[in-house]
Amino acid sequence: MKLHTASRAPNPRRVLMFLAEKRVLDRFELVNVDLNAQEHKSAAFRAKSPLARVPALELPDGRVLTETRAICTYAEGLFPEPNLMGVDATERAFIEMADRRVEWYFMLPIGHCIRHTHPGLAPLEQPQFPEFGRSQGEKLREVAAWLDAELQRQPWVAGERLTIADITAFCAIEFARLMRFQAGAEGFHALQAWRDRMAARPSAQV
Structure with a gap:
């Protein structure tokens, strides 16, 4: 394939x-x-x-x-193993909920911010609306606070094990480096610790 x-x-x-x-x-x-x-x-x-x-x-x-x-x-x-999307209806639903929350409320504002404020992405986003992009950067921080609180009470984004939601969140937070967002520097220490654990995984090197 x-x-x-x-x-x-x-x-x-x-x-x-x-x-x-x-x-x-x-x-x-x-x-x-x-x-x-x-x-x-x-x-x-x-x-x-x-x-x-x-x-x-x-x-x-x-x-x-x-x-x-x-x-x-x-x-x-x-390839059902290792399972990353849930083993039964209940777990699948909660993992999908976490994944969609991260995708829509964390990754999407990051993408909007970067696409509308970064000069290097101007060829891909015409016209750019910098004010809109900056507003999306503020929304990112609101959701980062929620995600940090989630990771203070559980080890992974969707609960007790790594799932697709962690992959989505990690790719989002790494993309946010283009807008100079660093979780630890913003006071989101649980989010930073989780990010560092994800970065140490072999899959993060692809």
């Missing part, structure tokens, strides 16, 4: 880390898409991903899966 990915972009990194935690990354052919060169907007790539988004996974039957969560769900079904 071909996995179309992009270096340094957080959503492709989520899939790469997920597959690395599954210890199956070597079963996928990685195809890098150069976002700065606008390769994701080419006709050839749009034939695979009509909305010009990465990652995209070409299945053996020729169909293409896009959307990070969908690709991870597919991989979880193919």
